[in-house]
Amino acid sequence: PSLSKQLMELEAELGKQLLIRGKRRITLTPDGVLLRKRAEEIVALLEKTEQEIASTDQDITGTVAIGGTPRQGILEAASALHQQYPHIRFSFHVGDAPDITERLDHGSLDFIVLLDRPDKAAYGSHPLPDASVWGLLMKKDDPLTQKTAVTPEDLCHRPLVIAQREGIRQMLFDWAKPVSDQLDIIATYNVMNGTPVPFALYTPGLVLIIRDLLSPTIDPAVAFRPLDPPINTQHYLVWKRYAAFSAASQKFLETVYRLYPKK
Secondary structure, X not given: OHHHHHHHHHXXXXXXXXXXXXXXXXXXXXXXXXXXXXXXXXXHHHHHHHXXXXXXXXXXXXXXXXXXXXXXXXXXXXHHHHHHOOOEEEEEEOOOHXXXXXXXXXXXXXXXXXXXXXXXXXXXXXEEEEEEEEEEEEEOOOHHHHOOOEOHHHHOOOEEEEEOOHHHHHHHHHHHOOOHHHOEEEEEEOOOOOOOHHHHHHOOOEEEEEHHHOOOOOXXXXXXXXXXXXXXXXXXXXXXXXXXXXHHHHHHHHHHHHHOOOO
């Protein structure tokens, strides 16, 4: 009863219904989901701040929170930093670009990894050694497997599956000019968890992905063909331009600078 009273008082204070009260279960309204998400971020940020304040120069502790797929460059930098400061911990959050960028803006992430350089006015960035080759994943008996690379003309009126991010769509359409109006995107995804092979096997579409998402030895049921002309995308470590770094985060950034100096 006391919890129910507190929840009703919270709803009254916010002027929003947060819960849908059924006979046997209670579910969150969209506003309730948003409040829960923000509350989780606030609690995580509070815990992170407490750890950062407790750290000293002699014994640097705390957690470095990184969003995006942790690729080789990030993992090598984390390993090098941990060897020097064994009490530093790492938290990796995999999500799509809008999700991890929002978390970076709110402060629950220290860094994110993006394909392509972000807005210089709002974010700082540093190139990583990782680069991704774009191509198409298809069934092994697709006629395009007879080619070593795929041209824009090859994709005319062929069903495609691509990432839903607007930047990826624009990249594809710029590459496919002047036949971009003949591209047929039948499905999109926000983030690729696990292997993309089922998309190629069980949908009629050719899957636009980066080669990194496939294991070194590709499943024999599918084939990967790069784009021609090629699209190679650089990875960047990104942070808020005026971020207040913890000692652990500052050491991580210094480690990235040291291991991967700009050329």
